Amino acid sequence: MSDEIRHECGIAFLRLRKPFTYFHQKYNTALYGLDKLYLLMEKQHNRGQDGAGIASVKLDMQIGVPFMKRIRSNVGQDIAGIFKHLQKEIEDIEKLHPTIRNYPDLLKGYIDFLGEVMIGHLRYGTQGKNDIEYCHPFIISDINPALNICLAGNFNLTNTKELIQFLGEDQVNNPTMDSDLFAMIRTIHLFLKEEVSKENSSINWKKILSESAAKFDGGFVVEGICGNGDGFVFRDAHGIRPAYYYINEEVVCVTSERAVLMTTFKTPFEEINELPPGHAIIVHKDGSYHIEQILPEAKRAACSFERIYFSRGSDQEIYNERKQLGRFLSEKVLESIQYDLKNTLFSFIPNTSEIAFYGLVKGAEAYLNEIKIKRIQSWNKDFDDEKLREMIERRVRVEKIAIKDVKMRTFITEDSARNEMVQHVYDITYGTVRAGIDSIVIIDDSIVRGTTLRESIIKMLDRLGPKKIIIVSSAPQIRYPDCYGIDMSRMNEFIAFNATVELLKDHKQLHILNEVYQECIEAKKANTLSSKNYVKKVYKQFTVEDINTKIAQMLHPEDVNAEIEIIYQTIENLHKACPHNTGDWYFSGDYPTPGGNVVVNNAFINYMDGTKNRAY
Incomplete structure (x- = not known):
């Protein structure tokens, strides 16, 4: 396009369904997930150059040990910068423990972002400012692991102000509250708190996402991870923003573009599926998943500019x-x-x-x-x-x-x-x-x-x-x-x-x-x-x-x-x-x-x- 327009963020959701020892034995590396996340993001570099960010959740960590981490960058060459930071962390540990790569479970405890559930995001700023605080993912922390949530997405909402009024948020305490992602994560967290308060054995994400998404006016594909190990990706009812998924016995992966999945996992066209409009793919802590309709069926209006x-x-x-x-x-x-x-x-x-x-x-x-x-x-x-x-x-x-x-x-x-x-x-x-x-x-x-x-x-x-x-x-x-x-x-x-x-x-x-x-x-x-x-x-x-x-x-x-x-x-x-x-x-x-x-x-x-x- 001779007249450049800014557009279209990119997402990468990756859930490992096997332990790190499995990947070490099969692929000779416990860093399989991070390697794939890097490739998923780099192959979507065209979708965002204002910033990038990743977040991960580690499963079954001991009490008091950090289990959710996030890093963001908006200084240029952001994908490379983030993963260079991770590489340096690994190299520093190897100086103390030269053979640590051979012990995947031990490596997991040392490497901040070596989690089983990961999200990556590439940002083009279309709403809000372009400083680091507006880069995805956004995170809400809580003493209860199940109330920790991290969110990123490819979207804009047209009713952000109405959502802020619904939430009753105080702008003084929330400098990023004019961001649509702020409104979205707060809305989802509100319904998450209601669900967690019921003290059920598992979280009903279909209910949470249905109630939340019903309040959003816009086009969106949103990825999220929860501190309890659950993860999800959901899409607007009209399918305005794109989302494709690939699932096998090793991973559940969702991205903004189909070709990146084919390249990253060396898989044919037929094995990549489109996430249906108005649906969510929900992955539980145990690695099981299901695809649920969370919004009433609406007329398809997928963005033609994508094509x-x-x-x-x-x-x-x-x-x-x-x-x-x-x-x-x-x-x-x-x-x-x-x-x-x-x-x-x-x-x-x-x-x-x-x-x-x-x-x-x-x-x-x-x-x-x-x-x-x-x-x-x-x-x-x-x-x-x-x-x-x-x-x-x-x-x-x-x-x-x-x-x-x-x-x-x-x-x-x-x-x-x-x-x-x-x-x-x-x-x-x-x-x-x-x-x-x-x-x-x-x-x-x-x-x-x-x-x-x-x-x-x-x-x-x-x-x-x-x-x-x-x-x-x-x-x-x-x-x-x-x-x-x-x-x-x-x-x-x-x-x-x-x-x-x-x-x-x-x-x-x-x-x-x-x-x-x-x-x-x-x-x-x-x-x-x-x-x-x-x-x-x-x-x-x-x-x-x-x-x-x-x-x-x-x-x-x-x-x-x-x-x-x-x-x-x-x-x-x-x-x-x-x-x-x-x-x-x-x-x-x-x-x-x-x-x-x-x-x-x-x-x-x-x-x-x-x-x-x-x-x-």
Whole structure:
């Protein structure tokens, strides 16, 4: 994605179902669990770079010996930093006891994080501050082991303030109480205390999680461990955030992405399962597990951005879906270039759009192959080898036009000079374009703000001298804010919204903005903001093509000579390509939870008021 957006934390839940002696005998290491946790987190590094954290619980520890530990980092290279800390702890012990690795049970007593139940978390900050106190996991300690709980997740809640009011928490004593994880862990702990007070032989996690999750409005996948040795992962009813699990006789493991489980445990696609929406996987101290429904069934609305951009493309389903997204765009691109493949060059920016690029090229090749067949058939055998070879060897022209440079830093503060530096984020490949003859087709994952396109990519491509630059987005127009885990919360961040406002100005229809604003204000006073997305009315005046054309005008710098055209994916084709991830609220405005409507309406109020506050 050329416009970087912050998004999508990652989780790793790992429960060892065998004693450490088993792993030492089979794999020649008692650190099997920690090794796997490191790999699970590193293979999801794309999901969080603001911080990382892990926590573990040791089973059957003697009274007075610590059994739950947590470590967090937000200083950069956080996964490596955390595990270097653990490695140093092991090395320090080995200096005193050189053969301690051969005694797993003894090693467990010395190594803080050598537990049977572990969680790991990778953070992208979308709500709250990015200091260490906001990094997951959060922990609540208690003298009773069963009341110790540690929680981390991939989520945002839209009703954090309401939860805080329900809990009656004191902000003075809880500086992180504006965090949705704070509200969540306190809510779960409240119901946990009620359950533990009954003094049953085991904790009824289905009841606790059902009562807790019923109070959460948002998209979430949450992992937790309890001081008594139990652990769990639960998912929202709409399946907004992703979760996959792998279980065998040795482990129970849950992550945000399927491919990481396949890689870590060297297991085939068929052995990885999706955690159903509204369900929890609960693992007890004895290693037994069960999957329970904790929320009423709801319409599936799994995040489509996972398939477009967020998740790694090494997942075979995601790989095929991204190719299909590109292929669906090929017809519009062919129309735009008037089917002149001879004088058109195809490429992609950034690297994450490469898979969709393959699909786009495949679509163009399919058209070209049909042309070849018809031409050859029309010759009625009136051709020689050279003529036939020339026709068969025609190809869609593909080049690596742009290469992202190393991350550039500048201490220049003047805007004009800074904009000049921004243009050099990418390097171009000179000599690939025939100036004044060729058109360039560039595919991107999505276009959010358009800033990088206007200030860098388009200017850079224009230096090659193309006749026309066509920017193709494998995602539809982003029109509305997200509130379930992606950092897109302000209306003026979206080029599609800004273009629509410009169209309203052009057509002398700015009164529509005021009408929508008044509807939102009245609904807010009546406490009915959750009932409807009023902002949809802003877009109803214009077609997708109208907005595309205005976006192209807005992204066309004055000093660029090439014609600019923008082509977006349609929502219909998005659903055809990604049939299992139908959540599209940032494109359509159809939010799966009432809190989503509250967020979009508040975001519009903030826009009209000229404030930069987040809408949730």
